[in-house]
Amino acid sequence: MKVLFSSWLDVIVDNRGKARDAWDDVKVKLPETYDGARKMTAFMGWGGIVVLDEPFDIVEMAANYVKALQKSSCAKCFPCRVGTKVMEDIFARIVAGQGTERDLTQLEGLCDTISRNSKCGIGQLGPGPIVDSFKHFRKEYQDYVLGKKKGPGYFYPNKTTAPCTAACPTGMDIPLYIEQIKEGDFAGSLATIRQASPMACSLGRACFHPCENNCRRENVERSLAICKLKRFAWDYEDLHVVEKPGNPSRHTRPEKAAVIGAGPAGLSAAYYLLLQGFPVTIFEKLPTPGGAAWTGIPHYRIPKDVMMREVKYIEDLGGEIKYNVHFGKDETFATLRAKGYKSFFVATGGDLSKSMGVEGEDKNYQGVYGGIAALKEITDFTTKDAVPNPAIKVPVLAKPKKVLVVGGGNTAMDCVRSWIRLGCDDVNIVYRRTKKELPADPHEVHESEDEGVKYNFMLAPTKLVADASGKVIGLECQKMEMGPPDESGRRKPVPVPGSEHVVEGDMIISAIGQDCDIFFLKEVPNVKTTKWKTIVTNEDTFQTDVPDIFAGGDVVSGPLNLVTAVGHARRAAQCMGQYMRGEPVGISDEQRMEKIIATIGVYDKNEKIPVPGGWPRQEMPICDRQDKIGSFKEVELGYSLEAAVDEASRCMRCYVVGMACVPEGSAK
């Protein structure tokens, strides 16, 4: 994009004094407005300074930035705690027109000392843009020192974040909860996690952890085990005699909220609504909670008895779950409105398996399953002892001779690894591309190979083959080969003509994706939907065009993942609260800053970090091999206390402050 000046990530682009159409390009992404209306003219942060346009006042911005640093300083190291205060005082003098040249020299010295010696990102990276400002805006400082200029009093919204936090859809304060584990405050750690998500048990076991892909420790030797530390915090509470935090606001509001679907999004939304005082009822189609986390994630990854306790906590805080209520049939928006529900959170997920689009799929052959349905049966079967539920008819699982699973995502992984555990010794993946393209978590792929799953790459199904009795006996497939590069340069697999052949198999599971079932929206035609059958909401507030209906999770994003759904729910619950209290529905300055920061990006995989490496990541202990085959025992055993503390100690606490300059002032 074109900006007036940028020192972002040490790439200097200085267009000052040039005609606007002669401006050089810069590889930085930032929105031009702060909130869609007011102009953002500058951004200051860990990577330097970006000036988008006039007007701006770099000295006043730097003064405010240092003030924000001092405010964010956790006080746990000397240079940041005292040093940024000394800087703040000097800046205050300068902005008031009482600064001297000596002040500038002293500031430069302080910046160097603080950034080299501080404990975490605030002190290490905070002085960076200040140094840039001295280097590139010396004249502005001199104007202040000479008394020629005074601060114009612009608005400087700011946000303290971290690469991991910025990458997390829930915006979880990851460095804090890690630090609390390091400091032995496990209850505090869990409380921090719960501020962003009540699902520490499930997320700590089965999150795809975008945070770990944005962890600066990866630049040193290996990213932190952020996800599994979350599990440790939850397990610690689960295993010890801890009084869980209560809900002092329980049912203090008169407005009732209805949540449709007791999956991760629904449960999370219920949790945050409950904490705001609203009575919440969750309507769930199945006799079990957890949605896709229950049916779609096998017992060996999230033991359902453990998950039950996670759900029970939400009930303990005042939430009610009504099971076996099929929304759209048993209840509708109209019936619930009539019962006094003031707002709705639709989180029905995506539980319809996509069809493969092959011949014979419509014939209802015996032995053909959708991925989700297959996993649900398996979960119902494998949890019958751990979580007995009279409402579930435990299925009889006839062991197939050979299982073919079509697809290469995590659902496919769960299907094959489940059948290995159920004792089938011929379990196969059919995937139309190569191993490199498998969308599943590489760790899962590796584990599955280790457990004996066979992979058939470059193979696409074309037809289901059944015997006379209607039992499936195989899948006709076509070989694939890499076609010519398309316009983006990527080569797509194309079928090899005449390569059709039948792969034998008496159970065929199609795990190539899911669709959402949103038939219940017929009642509310004003709620917009997409062509992929997902619901359209405001991207900030998750409010639909019908004001009392909010939506989140897979039914909005399309089948995605746990943590995104949970992130939606947290925001949606905040906005539902605003709606029900009669407040304007919208997001805060901090949340606006979150978006801006997400645009520019916090993590830089090329950053060189002055920390000696060689501190290995703690290995996750796993169960014995004999427990993996033929058993649904949890594979990962969780960190021990000392391993968790050691792992947490690797965290570099990469907090950073991002600040915008909004000349039009704050909206008040």
Place this chain on the structure above:
Amino acid sequence: MSHVTTETKTTVTLTIDGQTVEVGTGTTILQAARRVGKKIPTLCYLEKTHPIGSCRVCSVEVAGVDGPVMSCNTPAADGMSVTTDSEHLKEFRRNMIQFILVNHPLDCPVCERSGECTLQNLTWQLGIQKHDWATAAHEKKPVVDWGLIRYNQNLCVMCERCVRICNEVQGIDAYRIDGNGYSAKINTKDGKPLDCDFCGQCISVCPVGALSSGMYFSGRSWEMVRTKTVCPHCGVGCSFEVNVKNGKIVRVTSNNALGNNKGNLCARGRFGYEFVQQGDRLTAPMIRRGHGFETTDWDTALAYIAEKLNGYRAAGKNAFAGLGSERATNEDNYVLQKFFRDALGSGNIDNLANMAGHEAAAGIFEQYGDFPMALSFDELKKGNLFVFIGLDGSNENPVVSNHIREAIHGHGAEVALAYSKEAFFLPTPRMKLTYGFADLYEFTVALMGDLVAVLKANGGIPSGAAVTADFEQRLGAELSGARGALDGALAAQVAQLAALIKKKEKPVFLIGQEVQRHPRAAAIIRNIVNLAKIAGGRVMVMREYCNSQGVNDMGVAPNVLPGYRKETRQELTAYADLCTLINNHETKALIIADEDVLRRHSDFVKFREAMDKVEFAVVVDQFYSQTAMAADVVLPSCTALEKDGTFTNIEGRVQWVQPAVEPIGNSRPTWRIFADLAKAMGHDFGYRSTTDVSREIASMVPGYGAIMDGGMTDFSARVGASASLSMESPAPMKKPAAGEMMLLPEHSLFVMGIYTDYCPSLRHLVGKHYADFHVEGKPYVDFNPADAAALNLQAEDTLLFKAPKREWKGRVRLSETVRPGSVRIPDEMDQSPSVIMTAGGREIQCRNLLGLMGAEKC
């Protein structure tokens, strides 16, 4: 990835200032540097906690890394090249100290930390003369409402040491950093006045004068004479240094290198020294004349006693009865029993530990032959599951919990609490089990049954303990009745605990006072020892006082000679129970050494009656205690801080006590009093010094041999346990009848009998403004809210606890932790009432079940 089994390296090699060093993986650069003698300055670093990394003073240079690296929290890695000193580093370190000096008051002349202040030392060491950073100073008021702790924010450098030690070492986690940036301060977690265990560990680690004790402090570090000795309070036997200025004790300090406690102390140890030099100490012998006492000199007093005692000799061995002390040294107790057996020809001597826990002692002896079980703290720490049985761990022997916390943080050990009320331990225990006191035996049987079952179902008994058919049959016979006595929830918990013991494999069972005083102590202890044997675990018996172990080792018990040899001389064998003896026989003379029996005896009125019955009572004491008041002759003895000798702690470790100050007045060590008395009666023991006595003990008592070389007892000599399991059903015990409340003692960390009374600092922590509860009256008694509701009691209601001929008042306090059906009353109150009168005149029947030398036995 986890599935790849790689051989993990256990060491790394690096160079420090050019010197090659090999250290274990996980060693920090700082630790590695210290190992090769490199001195890197530190300020916030504490050996006992995870590195804090707040002061940034310990920076080093690592080749290839641009910028300083903190040595305290960076693990050494293979091939690292470290430089510990350079001009750059000096400058950085100076800068860090200069940051602190911004607005740090230059109060050194009036600061109590002056001379031992880390900030002072570093400022000097780094050659800081001036600095030119500044920010506006805001004077903050020192915090004075934190009990024994005072906090001066102006002096605080925010190093976080207090926060860390309180969290990791004490487990209390009372502190936090409050606020952000420069205005941040140390505060309590809840912002309210500090309400903690007041161990004072935070003071001990404060590098500056920010945290100090609220006690009057009149010395400077360089003025003190420090004497290393052993704490005179509980059975843990912590070492500490008594700081004396001009003959006056001004404080107690400790350090990591000192003793088995590794520098850890509790409130009693750190603040409980004031009694030594109180004005109320006895300073001269006193003889009763009419209604009062007359002070006299030693020769007169001893001659008077000798004459009296000689006069009773004709009446035979039962003319005499004596009581030794859990607080006196081994030497004191040894000479006392020798005086009885050799000079008086009587074996009628006992001690309160043996009397209170007589059943327990029997259980211990039975299991361990000649010696009580012993377990060193180093061994204890290797355990990975600590099962507290009948132990209120935070109030009895608190420093043992410090060792346990080390195991928790070091290798993820867990804690399970079993107690007659909801017990308290930090960090959070894995399990809390609350049994009914009357069902303690049944509880242990059920646990044993579940443990055997879970082990057998999972591959057998790993310890190899002989779970014979006979044993199983006995166990089976007890089991159904035992399980029936527990409610369903507790039974389920017991099964969980058994599974946990099986899983953890290295359990340590800790036996508290409640077990030792239980009427079925012997059977219960037998069961706990069985549990340990079956699980392959260990046992530790907690001891109330500093020499509860030693007094028994010294043979201050009827029929047991030093070293637990049986008394075989028919003419000396004694009655097993002192009260029975006095009541049934014409006992003429009672000699009580250093034991405030009229206060500590749960049925003190009964003991008082016994005391009044004898013609002549001699009391050796340090204070004009209730017991001393009832005597005919009172002899002043010195406290442990004024004499030498040895104490034997709960590990079985014999430790030297050293005099820190001169004996007050004319007080003398107890052993010398009895040696002199023996001499006056014609038996010269020939001791010229305490070491003469110690030497004799060493030759008489197996395991004590090493003490003469300044060493410790030989543990191996004390661990001889038989591998076989034994089980016998105990005699039936009275259980509370319907509607009857059970009285159970509540231990207080701050109360250790008369010593606390004469330590104003400790006394104030329990809200006692005078030296005697009986004067002030109305201590809190704890009820379960459900019971209180049923009995129509409100908080703060006054209750009258009535026993025949005596009564005391208490105030109601409600606590969910109390088990329904029981009332918790302070340990030092009379435990024998049978009726509680409410203010409204209602009578509540109550019962004390503790197997003390209480009413039913006396």
